[in-house]
Amino acid sequence: MAYNGAKGIQYIKNMGHVDSVFPRQVISSIEAHTILGHVRYSTTGSSSAVNAQPLVAHSFDQTGIALAHNGNLTNTRRLHHKLLQEGQIFHTTSDTEILLTYLFRFRNQGLINAIKKTMEIVEGAYAAVIMDQEQLVAFRDPRGFRPLVIGKLGEAFVFASETAALDTVGATFLREVEPGEIVAVGPDGLKSTFGQSRSGRSLCIFEYVYFARPDSVIGGRSVYIVRKTVGSLLAGRISAKLDMVIPSPDSGVSAAIGLAETLKLPLEWAVHRNPYLGRTFIEPTQAERDLAVRLKFNPIKVLVKDKRVAIVDDSLVRGTTVRVLTALLRSAGAAEVHLCIASPPYKYPCYYGIDIPVASELAALDTNFDRLAVTIGASSLTFAEPEDLYRAVGNDNHAFCTACFSGIYPGDLAE
Numbered sequence: 001m002a003y004n005g006a007k008g009i010q011y012i013k014n015m016g017h018v019d020s021v022f023p024r025q026v027i028s029s030i031e032a033h034t035i036l037g038h039v040r041y042s043t044t045g046s047s048s049a050v051n052a053q054p055l056v057a058h059s060f061d062q063t064g065i066a067l068a069h070n071g072n073l074t075n076t077r078r079l080h081h082k083l084l085q086e087g088q089i090f091h092t093t094s095d096t097e098i099l100l101t102y103l104f105r106f107r108n109q110g111l112i113n114a115i116k117k118t119m120e121i122v123e124g125a126y127a128a129v130i131m132d133q134e135q136l137v138a139f140r141d142p143r144g145f146r147p148l149v150i151g152k153l154g155e156a157f158v159f160a161s162e163t164a165a166l167d168t169v170g171a172t173f174l175r176e177v178e179p180g181e182i183v184a185v186g187p188d189g190l191k192s193t194f195g196q197s198r199s200g201r202s203l204c205i206f207e208y209v210y211f212a213r214p215d216s217v218i219g220g221r222s223v224y225i226v227r228k229t230v231g232s233l234l235a236g237r238i239s240a241k242l243d244m245v246i247p248s249p250d251s252g253v254s255a256a257i258g259l260a261e262t263l264k265l266p267l268e269w270a271v272h273r274n275p276y277l278g279r280t281f282i283e284p285t286q287a288e289r290d291l292a293v294r295l296k297f298n299p300i301k302v303l304v305k306d307k308r309v310a311i312v313d314d315s316l317v318r319g320t321t322v323r324v325l326t327a328l329l330r331s332a333g334a335a336e337v338h339l340c341i342a343s344p345p346y347k348y349p350c351y352y353g354i355d356i357p358v359a360s361e362l363a364a365l366d367t368n369f370d371r372l373a374v375t376i377g378a379s380s381l382t383f384a385e386p387e388d389l390y391r392a393v394g395n396d397n398h399a400f401c402t403a404c405f406s407g408i409y410p411g412d413l414a415e
């Protein structure tokens with residue numbers, strides 16, 4: 001967290017869950033009129049404390065800026081090389097420092113102009129919030145890969161990646177920051193301007209599938225309803241005879257409800273998830289992810305014994321979780337385990353802020369789904385089709401980035 005109070009911009013950051021990095025006594029010691037918080041999910045750059053955001057840059061006169069960034073720049077390598085040649089020193093391995101560097105260089109022209117100039121240089125995905133001594137400014141890349149919303153809490157303005165965060169702090173949703181928009185908070189309220197002209201919307205469709213919380217609303221659509229709708233549509237694609245539907249906890253819940261409702265089958269909470277362990281996808285290595293999944297799940301044998309079960313998950317990326325879940329259900333006595341995935345096969349790497357840079361790690365690289373089912377240990381494997389997802393999000397597939405399953409990348413990929 002970076003905060004702006006009587007002593008200027010200061011920050012507290014560390015590795016760990018929010019409640020361990022910010023215990024109550026730390027939170028209550030902060031006196032500030034503006035606060036910028038960030039929970040880092042590392043994409044470009046390693047998972048280390050030095051890369052934790054917000055990144056803060058100070059100058060000798062004690063003024064400075066703090067920056068929180070969600071997304072991933074696509075011309076990082078080129079800009080990094082260029083800046084190094086110009087004599088720039090980097091303190092992190094995060095692409096966010098490139099954003100920070102340009103914003104800091106241009107800040108004497110005013111924060112808004114600094115953002116506009118920086119937007120002409122950086123490419124890729126950024127939903128970001130920056131503060132200096134006077135202002136808090138949110139800005140979003142011209143394609144709007146990552147969501148960014150504005151809320152009001154009393155007289156204060158709140159920016160967040162998702163509406164669920166606004167609900168949590170009791171703020172009222174005002175609107176989204178538009179792709180390419182720069183929104184500044186000042187004494188007269190919000191001021192809006194646009195950086196670069198828009199080059200077509202490309203909101204990450206996987207925000208609906210996996211990333212966003214089900215209690216969030218993006219682009220006017222409930223994430224929960226989108227997932228549930230894809231689950232319902234999946235029902236028409238499954239040929240196996242089933243006795244029950246089981247959600248992969250908790251990522252498959254919304255889709256499993258839609259599937260069970262449409263197939264008129266019981267929905268059973270047959271895999272218990274240890275609530276004290278976090279998201280396995282975010283563990284940095286495969287070995288750590290496997291171990292985390294095993295520690296996390298336990299099937300309820302009396303429910304699944306001799307049953308033909310459908311286990312539903314929102315996506316199949318590396319396949320870590322479903323491999324373990326399938327094996328656990330089989331060893332708990334399930335007669336058949338049919339794997340149902342409420343999104344199309346994830347076949348291409350993401351360069352816009354999702355941590356799957358190596359194509360060889362993707363389970364669905366094997367396009368023979370019968371063989372892939374065997375590899376996973378499932379009796380069958382069914383994916384949603386792209387049109388199921390497009391229908392669920394409102395039939396406007398041109399408004400979304402779909403690159404990880406369509407292979408069509410929006411804009412230029414600089415490297």
Ligand code: SF4
Nearest residue numbers: 204350352401403404
């Ligand atoms: S490639 Fe996939 S995960 Fe990445 S931004 Fe596009 S839709 Fe989202």
